[in-house]
Amino acid sequence: xxxxxxxxxxxxxxxxxxxxxxxxxxxxxxxxxxxxxxxxAERTCAIGAYAxxxxxxxxxxxxxxxxxxxESRLGHRLQIVxxxxxxxxxxPNDGHRLDREHGRVPLVAWDAPADLRAVAAGRWDALLRxxxxxxxxxxxxxxxxxxxxxNGAWNNAYGRGPAFARAWRHVVTTFREAGARNVSxxxxxxxxxxxxxxxxxxxxxxxxxRFVDVVGMDGFNWGTARSWxxxxxxxxxxxxxxxxxxxxxPTMICEVACAEAGxxxxxxxxxxxxxxxxxxxxxxxxxxxxxxxxxDWRIDSSARALEAMRTVVRGARYT
Numbered sequence: 470x471x472x473x474x475x476x477x478x479x480x481x482x483x484x485x486x487x488x489x490x491x492x493x494x495x496x497x498x499x500x501x502x503x504x505x506x507x508x509x510a511e512r513t514c515a516i517g518a519y520a521x522x523x524x525x526x527x528x529x530x531x532x533x534x535x536x537x538x539x540e541s542r543l544g545h546r547l548q549i550v551x552x553x554x555x556x557x558x559x560x561p562n563d564g565h566r567l568d569r570e571h572g573r574v575p576l577v578a579w580d581a582p583a584d585l586r587a588v589a590a591g592r593w594d595a596l597l598r599x600x601x602x603x604x605x606x607x608x609x610x611x612x613x614x615x616x617x618x619x620n621g622a623w624n625n626a627y628g629r630g631p632a633f634a635r636a637w638r639h640v641v642t643t644f645r646e647a648g649a650r651n652v653s654x655x656x657x658x659x660x661x662x663x664x665x666x667x668x669x670x671x672x673x674x675x676x677x678x679r680f681v682d683v684v685g686m687d688g689f690n691w692g693t694a695r696s697w698x699x700x701x702x703x704x705x706x707x708x709x710x711x712x713x714x715x716x717x718x719p720t721m722i723c724e725v726a727c728a729e730a731g732x733x734x735x736x737x738x739x740x741x742x743x744x745x746x747x748x749x750x751x752x753x754x755x756x757x758x759x760x761x762x763x764x765d766w767r768i769d770s771s772a773r774a775l776e777a778m779r780t781v782v783r784g785a786r787y788t
Contacts, residue, residue: 517549
């Protein structure tokens with residue numbers, strides 16, 4: 470299988486301030502170990518989305534409308550709404566504050582810069598402290614997945630595991646020293662069904678348990694939407710990464726979606742629900758990538774797909 474299979478969609482429109490999160494996992498502040506243990510015991514899976522169905526630039530108000538529309542279609546209030554930020558882009562922004570007012574917690578994929586050594590050496594500390602204080606002053610939980618998909622060839626960190634881990638530790642330490650204890654750190658590799666070269670191996674990028682609150686994972690069933698892709702099940706995509714960390718850290722699916730081409734999307738979603746109630750029952754959150762982009766990833770790309778997802782949502786508390 471070509472390495473193209475795992476090519477990352479280019480990072481999304483930066484100003485679409487929709488976000489999300491909470492149920493047990495993303496309500497966690499860093500180092501809240503007693504609360505962490507209690508919430509893991511709840512076995513609750515939060516449901517969320519990146520909500521930009523037309524894949525267009527949106528105002529914060531339009532992003533809120535997209536979230537509300539998706540919630541109405543699902544018949545369920547989203548607990549997680551994902552957003553994206555460039556390395557030097559300010560956040561939290563007005564969109565994040567709107568979500569806070571609606572009871573949502575931001576899940577922000579924050580780009581890492583190309584020069585990881587500069588981050589670890591403290592040359593970006595002024596920016597880090599500025600972001601840390603802004604997150605602290607949000608006065609509500611916020612989750613950050615810095616440098617997400619670092620083990621993907623499209624990422625600045627690819628093949629630079631030790632440098633990424635050092636930079637990650639420095640970023641987390643700087644935030645904690647600034648008092649941003651409401652930040653939950655989501656270490657988020659790209660889920661590959663088989664590690665083919667050392668740079669794919671997420672273990673090389675791990676900064677250590679003290680610096681990770683949640684292990685996230687991104688993965689997509691491209692079906693036959695591309696010449697290099699084929700139909701993959703939810704378990705095939707996420708199984709290896711999930712099994713590595715499920716007994717070590719809380720886990721969440723930060724990005725997931727399924728194409729229509731090459732199989733039955735409704736059945737795929739239904740099977741995802743069965744997996745979440747079985748092998749993946751310790752997953753604390755699942756965030757759907759709801760956009761018509763490289764292919765139609767939307768939850769409601771068909772009536773059957775939407776109904777399947779509604780069924781999954783209704784069963785999202787696993788005991």
